Amino acid sequence: MNIEIIKCHGSNNDFVLIDELFHTYHFSEVDRVSIATMLCDRDGLIGADGILFTMPSDHADARMRMFNPDGSEAEMCGNGLRCVGRYVCEQLDRNEIMVETKEADLSVVKKGEIYDDVPAYEVSIEPVRLDPQLFMKTEKKLHVELPIENLSEDLTFTAVSVPNPHLITMVPEIHDENLSSIGKQANEDKNLLPSGVNVSFIQPLGDQKIFVRTYERGVGLTNACGTAMSASSLTTVLLEINQLSEEIYVYNRGGFVICVVEKQGDEYFIKLRGNATYEYRTSLNVEFEHYTFEEQSNREGFEQEKQAYAKLQEHAKEEINLAAHE
Numbered sequence: 001m002n003i004e005i006i007k008c009h010g011s012n013n014d015f016v017l018i019d020e021l022f023h024t025y026h027f028s029e030v031d032r033v034s035i036a037t038m039l040c041d042r043d044g045l046i047g048a049d050g051i052l053f054t055m056p057s058d059h060a061d062a063r064m065r066m067f068n069p070d071g072s073e074a075e076m077c078g079n080g081l082r083c084v085g086r087y088v089c090e091q092l093d094r095n096e097i098m099v100e101t102k103e104a105d106l107s108v109v110k111k112g113e114i115y116d117d118v119p120a121y122e123v124s125i126e127p128v129r130l131d132p133q134l135f136m137k138t139e140k141k142l143h144v145e146l147p148i149e150n151l152s153e154d155l156t157f158t159a160v161s162v163p164n165p166h167l168i169t170m171v172p173e174i175h176d177e178n179l180s181s182i183g184k185q186a187n188e189d190k191n192l193l194p195s196g197v198n199v200s201f202i203q204p205l206g207d208q209k210i211f212v213r214t215y216e217r218g219v220g221l222t223n224a225c226g227t228a229m230s231a232s233s234l235t236t237v238l239l240e241i242n243q244l245s246e247e248i249y250v251y252n253r254g255g256f257v258i259c260v261v262e263k264q265g266d267e268y269f270i271k272l273r274g275n276a277t278y279e280y281r282t283s284l285n286v287e288f289e290h291y292t293f294e295e296q297s298n299r300e301g302f303e304q305e306k307q308a309y310a311k312l313q314e315h316a317k318e319e320i321n322l323a324a325h326e
């Protein structure tokens with residue numbers, strides 16, 4: 001089967017976008033899993049943190065289904081939603097659309113630039129729930145800054161569903177080996193976390209700024225995770241480190257995003273704003289029976305936007321260094 005793809009990223013959390021709105025591909029559920037495991041493989045031709053199936057919806061402008069490299073399907077993907085949002089906005093010639101996701105219809109709005117020549121897309125991250133029982137075996141009704149003995153002797157965690165599951169912890173300094181080992185352990189402990197979990201470490205940088213690193217369920221360490229940065233922003237608001245309704249700059253290995261946490265009654269709402277950058281477009285011939293694929297065309301690169309994004313990333317690195325030495 002011939003499949004056209006766009007390789008894209010949000011904060012260098014990179015994806016393969018497949019358009020089923022304007023192409024008629026008949027994928028079975030097994031095909032979707034094969035596409036995810038084959039195309040995301042970092043030792044293969046493409047390599048990515050996930051697949052974004054951009055599909056028709058019976059009530060919204062489009063529907064997004066997101067698959068991790070291990071073939072599992074996630075409830076949501078914040079960085080991916082910006083990429084799908086951009087794609088659909090451009091196809092429909094609109095600046096604002098609604099995208100159906102597993103648990104909610106979410107708005108995507110094109111909103112100026114996040115940095116010079118880097119257009120910004122703002123997405124709603126909903127529903128936001130603090131009930132740990134949604135994904136963790138626990139008697140507790142709320143799990144904010146509490147220990148989880150099976151995962152760490154000294155760290156405390158906050159459980160947030162947005163609606164994919166997240167455990168967040170505050171640390172003075174981030175050590176990848178520690179995050180990786182806790183992330184692996186959390187995803188192996190099916191008695192505690194039956195559907196797995198994304199684990200993030202937050203390093204506060206002061207002045208409404210944080211640095212977030214995430215071990216993603218179904219992936220491992222990634223450059224950034226949009227839902228994790230949203231859940232982390234909420235965590236810092238709950239812990240009164242950052243302010244409600246104010247912009248929170250979230251730095252990551254691949255750049256930065258801006259989150260705003262709002263509260264209405266007892267409910268929280270999060271907006272996530274950041275880039276949606278295309279790297280290249282190409283077409284693939286996928287042989288599902290043989291579990292193989294090859295590239296059919298030369299890659300069409302998006303050099304200008306890649307260069308603009310490289311400057312954003314340089315700026316993010318400088319900001320992180322400055323904050324770390326203040």
Ligand SMILES: N[C@@H](CCC[C@H](N)C(=O)O)C(=O)O
Pocket residue numbers: 013049050066068073074075076077078079080164165198216217218219224225226227228
């Ligand atoms: N990187 C994504 C989240 C992708 C799904 C995650 N690995 C999960 O299984 O929940 C994001 O930007 O939110």
